[in-house]
Amino acid sequence: MGRRGLAIIAAGLLAFAASGCTSQKTGSGDQPADGGRIKVGLVTKTDSNPYFVALRDSAKAEADRLGAELIALAGKFDGDNEGQVAAIENLVQQGAKTIMITPSNSTGILGAIKNARDRGVLVIALDTETEPKDAVDATFASDNTEAGRMQGTYVKAALAGKAPKVIMLDGTPGSTVSEQRHNGFLQGMGLKDGDPAILGVEATNGEQNKAQTATENLLQRDASITAVYTLNEPAARGAYGALQAKGIAGQVVIGSIDGSCQGVTDVKDGKVVATVMQFPKKMAAQGVQAAVEFGKSGKKPSGFVNTGVTVITDKPVAGIQSQDTAWGLQNCWG
Known part of the structure; x- marks a missing residue:
């Protein structure tokens, strides 16, 4: 050569x-x-x-x-x-x-x-x-805005008339996905940024440990929360860990997005009320x-091809299409 x-x-x-x-x-x-x-x-x-x-x-x-x-x-x-x-x-x-x-x-x-x-x-x-x-x-x-909206709509319905007192566990600052899901959730809840019903917002990068620490910090300021928005399922697990340690996990509605098999199992086990599955x-x-x-x-x-999202929960709510966790475990991440 x-x-x-x-x-x-x-x-x-x-x-x-x-x-x-x-x-x-x-x-x-x-x-x-x-x-x-x-x-x-x-x-x-x-x-x-x-x-x-x-x-x-x-x-x-x-x-x-x-x-x-x-x-x-x-x-x-x-x-x-x-x-x-x-x-x-x-x-x-x-x-x-x-x-x-x-x-x-x-x-x-x-x-x-x-x-x-x-x-x-x-x-x-x-x-x-x-x-x-x-x-x-x-x-x-x-459609990440729609995924957030579906989470917010379900969480609002699951509160069953209870006043929303929400903490929001976002992703990485400046992330398009984080912003879309955040905004969609607020639309589903009927809230806007700065609303008194939002008790705190923290960036977690979608990581479980950071989400748990963020939730612990927010609980120190105000432990009267009734709902948690989470960017994804690791963040939801972090939130659940903090709430469980505080002894109030059963009193708070946690919603999430992702649709992993582990996330669906968390719904089945009652740690998260619903997750929005992606594919x-x-x-x-x-x-x-x-x-x-x-x-x-x-x-x-060309253009945007929407691959869809589906609410996974074992507690269906009227007016919100959903699948149960048995279906979710068979189809996790599509």
């Missing part, structure tokens, strides 16, 4: 090492890289959060089924925008025809997305919208299908 060939290989290895991202290649593996398989890239927020693991595994299964090659990368932590930027650049270098991304920062990733699209790469957002939405070719996701497996599978279609025919998906 000549010096030029060795230089090209070395440059490629350096570009990969510089990405600082985790990597997982999937596909049939026994075919050469240039054997005609369509390369589909996936960039998730992390490779450890069970939600994104389920999304990634679904994308892998669908890519295998359709004979495509999936290259899965991730940020080091939720909010690692630089890691996601490096991952997109890496995937472009590897020849991905489509890149699917769950953006940690809906605006910070825009430059990398534009560069990829300028080079003819189809870019699909999964789970989380970019700002603006048309920065990507298409989005496959839940990340569906998002991933539909994204891969669109990617393969683009690779074959050049046809692009």
Whole structure:
């Protein structure tokens, strides 16, 4: 092999090492890289959060089924925008025809997305919208505002006329998903930011330990709460732990969003009154299908594709469509 060939290989290895991202290649593996398989890239927020693991595994299964090659990368932590930027650049270098991304920062990733699209790469957002939405070719996701609204509507009904005294456990400050779910919950409850019925708001990054500490701090200020909004199910578990330690868990309505098997079990066990299930497996599978279609025919998906949400509870409320926990455990994360 000549010096030029060795230089090209070395440059490629350096570009990969510089990405600082985790990597997982999937596909049939026994075919050469240039054997005609369509390369589909996936960039998730992390490779450890069970939600994104389920999304990634679904994308892998669908890519295998359709004979495509999936290259899965991730940020080091939720909010690692630089890691996601490096991952997109890496995937472009590897020849991905489509890149699917769950953006940690809906605006910070825009430059990398534009560069990829300028080079003819189809870019699909999964789970989380970019700002603006048309920065990507298409989005496959839940309507997070609607998910929050459904949580709020159910929690209000579950209070059964009791005055709402709410604490709100948000996600990461500035997160699009966190803001959408927060606003949707308030709409469902019939409240607005600053309403006296809201006893406190804390950012938890969707983490159980931070949510428990936040709830403990809020309870020190006012223990008369009747309801808790939680961004996701780990936050709900943290809230429940704090309320249980205080001896008032049975007096407070906790609502949540996600739809993991553990979250559904928490509903079944009475720790959470209801959770709003999302379907990340569906998002991933539909994204891969669109990617393969683009690779074959050049046809692009467009706009927002709503993959749906469903209230899971064993205490149905009139006027709110829901499924019980038996259904939820059979369909967790879709």
